[in-house]
Amino acid sequence: MKSVAELEEIRKKTLEKISLRTNADGYRVVVGMATCGIAAGARPVMTAFVEELSKRNISNSNVTMTGCIGVCRLEPVVDVIEPNGNKVTYVNMTPEKAVRVVAEHIINGRACLEYTISYEDKK
Amino acid sequence: MQIYRAHILVCGGTGCVSSNSERIMSEFEAQLNNNNLQSEVKVVKTGCFGLCAKGPIIIVYPEGCMYTMVKVEDIKEIVEEHLLKGRIVKRLLEGSDKDQNEDASLDSTEFFKKQMRIALRNCGVINPEVIEEYIAFDGYKALAKVLTEMTPEEVVNTVKSSGLRGRGGGGFPTGTKWDFTAKAKDDQKYVACNADEGDPGAFMDRSVLEGDPHSLLEAMAIAGYAIGANQGYIYVRAEYPIAVKRLNIAISQAREYGLLGKNIFGTDFSFDIEIRLGAGAFVCGEETALLTSIEGRRGEPRPRPPFPAIKGLWNKPTLLNNVETYANIPQIILKGAEWFAGIGTEKSKGTKVFAVGGNINNTGLVEVPMGTTLKEVVYDIGGGIPNGKKFKAAQTGGPSGGCIPASHIDTPIEYDTLIQLGSMMGSGGLIVMDEDTCMVDIAKFFLEFTVDESCGKCPPCRIGTKRMLEILERITEGKGCEEDLTKLEILAKNIKAAALCGLGQTAPNPVLSTMKYFKDEYLAHVNDKKCPAGVCKSMMQYVISAERCKSCGICAKACPVGCISGEKKVPYVIDNDKCVKCGACMEKCPFKAVFKNV
Numbered sequence: 001m002k003s004v005a006e007l008e009e010i011r012k013k014t015l016e017k018i019s020l021r022t023n024a025d026g027y028r029v030v031v032g033m034a035t036c037g038i039a040a041g042a043r044p045v046m047t048a049f050v051e052e053l054s055k056r057n058i059s060n061s062n063v064t065m066t067g068c069i070g071v072c073r074l075e076p077v078v079d080v081i082e083p084n085g086n087k088v089t090y091v092n093m094t095p096e097k098a099v100r101v102v103a104e105h106i107i108n109g110r111a112c113l114e115y116t117i118s119y120e121d122k123k
Numbered sequence: 124m125q126i127y128r129a130h131i132l133v134c135g136g137t138g139c140v141s142s143n144s145e146r147i148m149s150e151f152e153a154q155l156n157n158n159n160l161q162s163e164v165k166v167v168k169t170g171c172f173g174l175c176a177k178g179p180i181i182i183v184y185p186e187g188c189m190y191t192m193v194k195v196e197d198i199k200e201i202v203e204e205h206l207l208k209g210r211i212v213k214r215l216l217e218g219s220d221k222d223q224n225e226d227a228s229l230d231s232t233e234f235f236k237k238q239m240r241i242a243l244r245n246c247g248v249i250n251p252e253v254i255e256e257y258i259a260f261d262g263y264k265a266l267a268k269v270l271t272e273m274t275p276e277e278v279v280n281t282v283k284s285s286g287l288r289g290r291g292g293g294g295f296p297t298g299t300k301w302d303f304t305a306k307a308k309d310d311q312k313y314v315a316c317n318a319d320e321g322d323p324g325a326f327m328d329r330s331v332l333e334g335d336p337h338s339l340l341e342a343m344a345i346a347g348y349a350i351g352a353n354q355g356y357i358y359v360r361a362e363y364p365i366a367v368k369r370l371n372i373a374i375s376q377a378r379e380y381g382l383l384g385k386n387i388f389g390t391d392f393s394f395d396i397e398i399r400l401g402a403g404a405f406v407c408g409e410e411t412a413l414l415t416s417i418e419g420r421r422g423e424p425r426p427r428p429p430f431p432a433i434k435g436l437w438n439k440p441t442l443l444n445n446v447e448t449y450a451n452i453p454q455i456i457l458k459g460a461e462w463f464a465g466i467g468t469e470k471s472k473g474t475k476v477f478a479v480g481g482n483i484n485n486t487g488l489v490e491v492p493m494g495t496t497l498k499e500v501v502y503d504i505g506g507g508i509p510n511g512k513k514f515k516a517a518q519t520g521g522p523s524g525g526c527i528p529a530s531h532i533d534t535p536i537e538y539d540t541l542i543q544l545g546s547m548m549g550s551g552g553l554i555v556m557d558e559d560t561c562m563v564d565i566a567k568f569f570l571e572f573t574v575d576e577s578c579g580k581c582p583p584c585r586i587g588t589k590r591m592l593e594i595l596e597r598i599t600e601g602k603g604c605e606e607d608l609t610k611l612e613i614l615a616k617n618i619k620a621a622a623l624c625g626l627g628q629t630a631p632n633p634v635l636s637t638m639k640y641f642k643d644e645y646l647a648h649v650n651d652k653k654c655p656a657g658v659c660k661s662m663m664q665y666v667i668s669a670e671r672c673k674s675c676g677i678c679a680k681a682c683p684v685g686c687i688s689g690e691k692k693v694p695y696v697i698d699n700d701k702c703v704k705c706g707a708c709m710e711k712c713p714f715k716a717v718f719k720n721v
Contacts, residue, residue, distance in 0.1 A: 001381035002389045004267040007258060010380075014259035021130055021184045021248060028185075033209050046128070050163055054126035062185045063128040065209025 016059035025083055026060030027106045029053075032077040034068030040075035041094070048095035049078075052102040061106060074120060080105055089117040127165040129206060132182040134247065136171030136333050137326070137365055138487075139178040143195060147179055150195050154202040164206055170334015172247035174234050176486035177217065182247070190215040234485055237504055239466070241474050242290075242327075242450035243490045246334030251369050254376040257337040263382050265456035266341050269348055270390045273456075278349040279305050282452065285460035286472035290327075291317055291408075291445030292523065292549050292625070294471075294538040300442065303432035305350040307440035312352040314343050315436065315443045317413055318359035318366070321405040322521030323572060325552035327476040328446035330488055332359065332366035335450065336373035340383065340396060342449035345456060347394040350442050355396040358413050362403055370398055405522075405576035409624045410443050412578070423580045424624035445550065447476055467493030471537035475551060479505050482512065482557040494535040497527060501555055512557035516640070520549025522569040522576075523629030525636025526562065545636040547629070561658035562641040563648055567595040569633040573626065584627030587618040591634060599659045603649040612638065657719040660704040664720045667708075669694040671716035678708035678717060 001007060031037070031046040049063045069077060074091035080101065081087050088111045090101060097115055105111050113119055133139075133148050148166055155161045172180045177191035181201075188211055190201065197215060204210045217234075240246075249256040257263070269278050283298025304312065316339060320328040331339065343355040359367055374396055377383040385393040399417045406412045407422040414436050416422035435441020451473060455463045464472050471493035477500065480486050484506030491500060497517055501507065508514055516526040519536075525546035527534060534540050538548050556565065570592045579585045591614050597603045615631030622628045638645055647653045654662040667678070667687075672694035679687040679695060686702045689695030697708070697717075709717040 001263075001387060004271055004388060007263055007267055007388075010255055010258045011261070011264070014255040017126070018130070018249075018256060018259055021132070021187075031209075033207070047163070050126060050128050059126065064185055065207075067208065067210055 016057065019059040019062075026058065026062075027083065028079075028081040029061065029063045029106075030066050030079040030081065031063065032067065032069060032075060032079075033065040036068055036072035037075045037077065040072075042076035044095045045076045045078065045093045045098050048098035049102065052099050053106070056102065056107065058102070058106060071117070074117065077117075080111075082109075090115045091117045091120050127163060128185075129164045130184045131164060131166045131206075132169045132184065132247065133166060134170070134172055134178060134180045135168040135251070135365070136175070136246075136330055137363070138171065138175035139180060140365060142178045144179040146195050147181070147193060147198060150198040151202065154198050155206070158202055158207055160202070160206055167250045168252065169249060170246035170251050171243075171330040171488060173238075173243065173330070173488035173490075174217070174485060175488065176484065180217075180247075186211065189217045191217040233506065234487075234489075234504055237495070237499060238490050239474050239492050240490045241454050241463075241466075242331060242338075242447050242476050243334070243488065244454070245338065246330055249335065251334050251336055252372050254337060254373065254380060254382075257335070261457060262337055262453075263341050265453035266344050266348075266382065267388055268456055269345050270388045270392055275305060275349045275351065278345060278456070281456060281460045282349070283460075285455045285463040286467075286470075287448065287451055287455065287463065288471065288538060289445060290447035290451075290475065290550070292520070292547065294548055297444060297448055300432060300444070301346065301349055303430070304440050304442040307433050309440050311354075311437075311439045312350055313436045313439055313441040314346045314350065314352045314355040315414065315417065315431075315441055316343060316355070316357045316449060317408060317410065317443055317445045318357055318363075319401045319408045319413060320360065320363075320446075320550060321408045321576075322523075322550050322552045323569075324480045324554050325478045325521060325550050327478050327488060327551045329363050329366050330476075331446050331450050332363065333369055336366075336369045337377065338450045338453055339370075339446055340373055340377050342452035343396060344383065344387070344394045345452055346442055346444070346449070348392055350440070352442070353393050353395070355394065356399055356417050356436070357396060358399045358401055358407070358417055360403055361400040367398065367400065374398070404578070405572070406578040406624070406626050409626055411624065414441060414443065423578050424626070426623060447551070468535065468537045470539055475536070475548065477551045477553040479553045479555065481518075481554040482508050482560070483555040484509055491536075493537045496533050496535050498532045500536070500553065501532070505555065508555065508557050512559065515556045515558050515560055516562070518546075518554040518556065518565065518633070519552065520547040520629075520632070521552045522572045523547060523625065523632055524549045524552075525632045526556075526565070526640060528640040530640075545632070545639055547632070559656055559658070561599075561654050561656040562637040562644050563595065563599055563654070564656075564658045566634045566637045567592065567599055570595060570630065573630040577626065577630075581621075581623035581627060583618045583621040584623065584630065587614055587622075588627070588630050590614060591618070591631065595634070598645070598648045599654070599661070601648070601652040601659070601661045605646070605649050607649060608638065608645055653721055655721060657721040662721065663704070664699050665697050665702060665704065665706070665709060666718050666720045667695050667697060668716045668718060671714050673714050673716070675713065677711050677713060681707040681711040683707060 076093040078090045151166045181190040279301045287297040288294045401407050407416045412422045412424040431441045476490045516528045574588050577584045657663045686698040
């Protein structure tokens with residue numbers, strides 16, 4: 001260890017890896033992973049979220065699972081909860097859509113409206 | 124960078140390891156692989172969470188939910204339900220209202236609510252075998268701060284004004300000790316750590332060593348800078364194999380990163396640490412005996428002065444502190460002396476870790492601000508006494524301490540109040556005793572321990588404690604007289620005044636304090652030949668209630684000496700001449716018909 005800066009660098013890097021254990025102040029991605037969700041392909045969607053977040057070094061957000069919320073016909077369903085508590089529900093998700101949600105919503109703060117449940121309802 | 128969506132923290136402290144946490148970890152790995160989750164979920168070994176009574180303990184993040192008393196068979200369910208489907212396994216959650224408590228996070232449990240963790244801050248949070256995780260939680264930042272921004276005098280003054288006192292037993296102001304050693308003039312000085320935790324029932328230091336070994340290394344390096352030493356020794360008991368292993372890993376990682384060794388942080392400060400293993404002698408927790416043992420000689424105390432701060436290891440000035448004391452140092456440096464001095468009471472600053480054991484529901488480790496009352500520790504954090512029994516007394520300070528009776532349960536726990544009560548803070552063992560405890564027997568137990576552990580160098584301790592024990596044995600056998608109590612008191616006072624080291628000087632404390640608060644029990648033993656708690660075997664008898672006995676004969680089968688006889692429809696009887704008072708009949712009787720007659 002030659003300098004304090006070196007220490008700080010290790011600190012930041014590791015903190016990102018273990019940020020799950022500290023209180024995350026970023027987005028929470030909640031993937032519906034009941035039987036209906038899994039059958040509709042929720043697992044690749046969730047993996048896509050995890051991979052995309054790692055790729056882009058977004059460590060203050062986390063991905064968790066939940067059960068069925070009842071709209072099985074629209075699975076895979078993913079809730080993205082913003083730091084301010086707002087919740088956006090995405091439906092009929094795919095890994096490709098997941099990548100876009102990370103880029104547009106989680107990074108740039110603009111929800112992808114055309115994937116949301118309200119958009120789907122209006123169709 | 125690999126980001127996991129969940130971390131499973133499994134306690135790897137001695138308590139949980141003995142209840143199979145290592146197999147639980149490997150089972151987690153296996154089940155995660157089965158379900159193809161190994162790249163999403165990470166299993167992390169961590170230090171003690173403190174709730175040892177309910178181990179093995181597992182915490183799953185990001186939810187932060189705590190599973191207790193987990194068995195290997197439960198792992199499949201946790202993986203398949205919680206990690207695969209996101210459904211928390213409620214039946215394994217800690218906390219009473221398991222039904223509604225969806226996010227049963229740690230801080231909301233009764234056990235953690237009133238705690239404040241400074242020395243244990245990283246235990247159960249980081250993986251103790253990964254230095255980067257320690258660094259992530261501000262590890263070695265305090266060392267960087269003192270080396271680059273502070274002079275040694277400033278460090279000593281910070282410790283001084285924080286009001287930190289030694290956590291090993293004596294409660295000597297730490298800053299003053301640092302100051303003495305810093306001012307001692309010599310070409311070579313040493314920093315030593317007392318990790319020879321020997322009190323029966325105490326395991327605070329072990330948890331720090333196992334859960335957060337780097338905090339100790341960092342603090343010792345800071346101490347080295349403050350007093351002008353370049354070499355440190357950790358004296359740890361060989362009976363703590365996990366702690367020794369993790370310390371070794373920590374030292375080699377710190378050396379690899381250049382956090383120990385030459386020119387740390389590019390400054391001209393160099394510091395290294397070596398481990399010395401103790402062979403399990405209680406007296407080696409005494410500072411002069413410990414230093415003698417580090418030197419490779421027989422661990423026996425020597426008279427003080429000269430104090431170690433002037434003449435310690437190899438006659439060089441040596442700073443010796445206890446593990447928990449050191450564990451507070453990095454936080455004091457980072458957050459400031461005022462912050463630390465703002466916690467606790469006027470004369471006792473900061474927090475204290477207690478190993479709570481005995482007749483209590485939540486056996487384990489708790490860290491509370493000084494001044495927390497005994498009642499809060501026993502009832503709020505400790506969960507009260509099992510089986511609805513009454514609280515009788517708490518023993519603090521182990522074989523050097525004394526008892527606090529129920530009448531003083533509202534006493535705030537701090538150095539001076541405990542001494543006023545005839546007990547002491549000690550290293551932090553806190554043994555809770557319920558109404559079925561015989562105080563004479565407890566005093567005898569601790570005295571047996573000190574008689575065993577007396578090194579034999581000075582006669583007051585070697586012969587005096589032995590004589591005291593003989594008197595106590597006489598009393599518990601129902602052969603004592605009132606004069607014995609006076610003799611005990613005189614002997615105790617003489618030993619306290621004349622013994623060479625702390626071991627002998629404090630050995631009579633358990634007897635004196637029980638005699639102070641429970642004199643009636645001693646009198647019952649010597650005058651009425653009765654043990655009110657029904658513990659002392661020679662003074663009690665087992666009897667079968669003729670009314671309750673259903674003549675099932677189970678007691679007779681359980682009796683190892685065949686002293687119970689009877690036949691159908693006639694109540695069974697115990698032949699008290701043959702009875703060895705093992706209590707097997709009482710334990711086995713389905714109708715609770717066997718009683719102790721005291």
